[in-house]
Amino acid sequence: MTLVKPDLVLDNANVITVDSGLPRAASIAILGDRIVGVGKRHAFATTGARSIDMDGATVVPGFNDAHNHMAIYGATLNEVAIQPAIAKSVEEILDAIARSAAETPAGVWVIATGYDDNKLAERRHPTRQELDRVSPDNPVLLNHTSGHFCVVNTAAMRLARVGEVAVPEGGVVALDENGEPNGLLEEQAQTLVRGLLHPRAIADIVQNLGAASDKYLSEGITSCQEAGVGGILGTKEPLELAAYQQARRDGRLRVRVTLMPSVETLHATDHHVDDDEPFVLDLGLHSGFGDDWLKFGATKIFADGSLIGRTAAMFDDFEGEPGNNGYFQMDEVRLHGLIMKAHRSGWQVAVHAIGDRAVASVLDGYDAALQKYPRDNTRHRIEHCGMTRAQDVTRIARLGVIPVPQARFISEIGDGMARAIGSRKPDCYRMRSFLDAGVVLPGSSDRPVVNGSPLLGIHDLVNQRTDDGEPFNLHEALTAEEALHAYTLGSAYAAFDENDKGSIARGKLADLAVLDRDITTTDPTAIDQTKVLATMVAGSFEFGSYT
Numbered sequence: 116m117t118l119v120k121p122d123l124v125l126d127n128a129n130v131i132t133v134d135s136g137l138p139r140a141a142s143i144a145i146l147g148d149r150i151v152g153v154g155k156r157h158a159f160a161t162t163g164a165r166s167i168d169m170d171g172a173t174v175v176p177g178f179n180d181a182h183n184h185m186a187i188y189g190a191t192l193n194e195v196a197i198q199p200a201i202a203k204s205v206e207e208i209l210d211a212i213a214r215s216a217a218e219t220p221a222g223v224w225v226i227a228t229g230y231d232d233n234k235l236a237e238r239r240h241p242t243r244q245e246l247d248r249v250s251p252d253n254p255v256l257l258n259h260t261s262g263h264f265c266v267v268n269t270a271a272m273r274l275a276r277v278g279e280v281a282v283p284e285g286g287v288v289a290l291d292e293n294g295e296p297n298g299l300l301e302e303q304a305q306t307l308v309r310g311l312l313h314p315r316a317i318a319d320i321v322q323n324l325g326a327a328s329d330k331y332l333s334e335g336i337t338s339c340q341e342a343g344v345g346g347i348l349g350t351k352e353p354l355e356l357a358a359y360q361q362a363r364r365d366g367r368l369r370v371r372v373t374l375m376p377s378v379e380t381l382h383a384t385d386h387h388v389d390d391d392e393p394f395v396l397d398l399g400l401h402s403g404f405g406d407d408w409l410k411f412g413a414t415k416i417f418a419d420g421s422l423i424g425r426t427a428a429m430f431d432d433f434e435g436e437p438g439n440n441g442y443f444q445m446d447e448v449r450l451h452g453l454i455m456k457a458h459r460s461g462w463q464v465a466v467h468a469i470g471d472r473a474v475a476s477v478l479d480g481y482d483a484a485l486q487k488y489p490r491d492n493t494r495h496r497i498e499h500c501g502m503t504r505a506q507d508v509t510r511i512a513r514l515g516v517i518p519v520p521q522a523r524f525i526s527e528i529g530d531g532m533a534r535a536i537g538s539r540k541p542d543c544y545r546m547r548s549f550l551d552a553g554v555v556l557p558g559s560s561d562r563p564v565v566n567g568s569p570l571l572g573i574h575d576l577v578n579q580r581t582d583d584g585e586p587f588n589l590h591e592a593l594t595a596e597e598a599l600h601a602y603t604l605g606s607a608y609a610a611f612d613e614n615d616k617g618s619i620a621r622g623k624l625a626d627l628a629v630l631d632r633d634i635t636t637t638d639p640t641a642i643d644q645t646k647v648l649a650t651m652v653a654g655s656f657e658f659g660s661y662t
């Protein structure tokens with residue numbers, strides 16, 4: 116029963132609350148931006164509030180993507196599309212670049228995003244010389260879908276002075292058989308070129324955030340967590356936070372965002388001799404920051420690379436590549452030092468770790484930090500947490516660490532991952548193992564690495580199939596209820612937001628998604644066919660309409 120009079124009631128709905136106290140309901144009472152009651156059909160009919168008949172539609176808590184790159188995704192919407200669905204071979208990529216170069220003034224960058232060498236007919240990256248052939252006068256940057264590689268042409272290399280300047284630590288400038296750069300820049304070496312394209316103008320970032328947020332609303336997303344504000348993998352956006360504040364002020368940012376500042380944006384400052392050296396940030400922070408729409412989460416650190424790119428730090432060599440067991444993006448002493456400093460300064464820490472050696476090393480770092488500076492309820496995170504040995508699943512549970520895996524990797528890049536790890540596949544993306552160990556599991560996409568629609572992520576958490584239709588790790592599959600929990604309450608927990616978000620319960624924010632079917636009872640192999648009919652944020656329908 117409500118104690119306060121609602122101003123809006125959604126009635127005659129199939130409400131999946133994700134609240135164990137009342138799993139199913141039929142009506143929701145809302146006052147302002149909060150839920151003030153959840154009940155049976157017509158439970159709030161006598162309140163006199165405006166009532167909307169949902170006609171039996173399924174209502175779930177708004178989705179929360181616990182790891183995405185919103186600003187980067189927004190930027191890709193303006194770039195040449197070379198995702199596997201669009202460009203199936205190196206030749207098709209070259210055609211797309213040729214078309215774009217033809218309509219771009221000489222000297223202006225041509226930027227394309229989304230190819231995966233594992234999915235191209237040739238099973239390799241395009242080369243500098245191939246790009247030169249179709250774009251001699253425009254610098255070209257091809258971004259790999261993982262974000263861990265790019266390929267550039269000679270014009271771009273000249274601008275970046277590749278060969279003249281030192282290769283950054285944690286990066287590789289790949290060479291061809293003649294010892295010449297073939298155009299492929301790995302991991303931190305991407306800084307050489309990306310450094311030329313950043314920082315972006317604040318107005319451009321605002322525009323990109325707006326375009327991304329419109330898309331998110333259409334997919335039922337009401338909150339997301341930005342994994343690396345201030346720049347990642349060679350990008351530098353020192354005022355990115357100011358751009359988020361601007362986008363919010365301009366009404367362009369229409370979903371709630373938890374910002375995870377890149378550890379590179381943190382720096383020391385003056386302090387009393389009795390205090391440890393603090394680790395603080397600026398990022399353009401100014402008045403008005405910090406509410407239900409924009410807040411800080413963890414600081415983000417990169418430990419290693421990717422499985423499909425075979426740069427993740429592994430205990431054993433990648434399949435068919437003796438001598439290659441990946442690498443760390445910084446030496447482990449420095450990595451553990453950063454974890455210690457960030458932990459000591461009060462940060463929740465989120466480290467990107469995909470290989471089993473990287474995951475184990477990050478756990479060593481968390482363990483040491485927690486022993487030296489004990490702190491309750493830290494919820495330190497491991498982003499991706501791709502390959503995890505059984506003993507490390509146990510350690511994750513013991514240390515209260517939150518793994519942040521991406522189920523959509525299984526269907527979009529799972530075949531490439533499976534080839535890279537061979538018989539170690541059972542250790543890959545252990546969603547069920549984490550739940551069974553008592554770990555809280557969030558839902559996330561790493562967009563733009565893969566399609567970020569949460570319903571596709573939920574589909575993959577449940578189905579565990581690669582895009583060849585091969586079973587990936589069926590023993591790690593979740594039920595639809597568990598997958599929905601991950602993308603709502605699990606993600607909220609990963610950002611310390613479980614009291615405000617993640618379930619449909621009295622007192623929580625009125626953030627909801629309306630679906631055309633009940634994903635917990637529909638044929639599991641058809642979850643990806645589910646349509647989002649409407650999305651409510653803060654008590655108002657921001658996508659779709661109900662009257």
Ligand SMILES: [Zn+2]
Pocket residue numbers: 182183184342561
């Ligand atoms: Zn990411």
